[in-house]
Amino acid sequence: MILEPWSRLEGKTVMVTGASSGLGFEFCLDLAKAGCRIVAAARRIEKLESLCQQINNNKMEYSDAINGGARRAIAVELDVTADPTAIEECVRKAWDAFGHIDALINNAGFRGSVKSSLNLPSEEWNQVVKTNLTGSWLVAKFVGKRMRAAARGGSIINISSISGLNRIQVPGAIAYSSSKAGLHLMTKSRTCNIRSIITLVIE
Numbered sequence: 001m002i003l004e005p006w007s008r009l010e011g012k013t014v015m016v017t018g019a020s021s022g023l024g025f026e027f028c029l030d031l032a033k034a035g036c037r038i039v040a041a042a043r044r045i046e047k048l049e050s051l052c053q054q055i056n057n058n059k060m061e062y063s064d065a066i067n068g069g070a071r072r073a074i075a076v077e078l079d080v081t082a083d084p085t086a087i088e089e090c091v092r093k094a095w096d097a098f099g100h101i102d103a104l105i106n107n108a109g110f111r112g113s114v115k116s117s118l119n120l121p122s123e124e125w126n127q128v129v130k131t132n133l134t135g136s137w138l139v140a141k142f143v144g145k146r147m148r149a150a151a152r153g154g155s156i157i158n159i160s161s162i163s164g165l166n167r168i169q170v171p172g173a174i175a176y177s178s179s180k181a182g183l184h185l186m187t188k189s190r191t192c193n194i195r196s197i198i199t200l201v202i203e
């Protein structure tokens, strides 16, 4: 599969989850520089608003040929561990922000604490798996359904980790590693009729 170069994505609309900090925040800035419209999603809405302001106010750097000076980035509050109906509603808002989504970057993630599996509370296991695996599936499901209905293709990129690969052992991260390994397999068993689903592994 040949992907379009990151630097030539003018006019694409990309939804990034976990956009309020870390890698997700940087993906948004970089994609905006490459000419994309950004839907930035996470729980901390004030961080997202500040990111979007940075993109929308910096029209020289984030060249704005596509949008005639209109907003290039929009914040959508999203908790990927919420119930499916709430997630579907967030995806509706994200989709409606620019009328479609060309690519979803499923980046929201939670590592949890470093603990032996014998001492790991089940609440923490559930929170990690719900965020990294179930949440990624639900967001991909609702975006994927809209991509299929719109019949204009689309891509889903799941952000994983080397700790989810079977040749790597990260001590004290049983829930995190299991959830990321699940994300790999979820990516492999592509069931949506969309152009591409890939896992990006971060070291």
Ligand SMILES: NC(=O)c1ccc[n+]([C@@H]2O[C@H](COP(=O)([O-])OP(=O)(O)OC[C@H]3O[C@@H](n4cnc5c(N)ncnc54)[C@H](OP(=O)(O)O)[C@@H]3O)[C@@H](O)[C@H]2O)c1
Residues within 6 Å of the ligand: 017, 018, 019, 020, 021, 022, 023, 024, 041, 042, 043, 044, 045, 047, 078, 079, 080, 081, 107, 108, 109, 110, 131, 159, 160, 161, 162, 202, 203
């Ligand atoms: N950094 C690394 O070295 C590294 C290595 C391997 C893999 N990764 C993966 O890369 C991704 C980003 O990592 P990072 O280091 O940038 O993490 P980070 O700085 O801790 O950011 C995590 C992001 O996920 C969001 N998030 C967490 N729980 C969420 C929830 N329930 N609903 C919605 N958003 C949620 C957070 O936003 P809110 O708190 O505002 O919701 C935040 O924006 C993760 O999937 C991580 O597993 C990172």
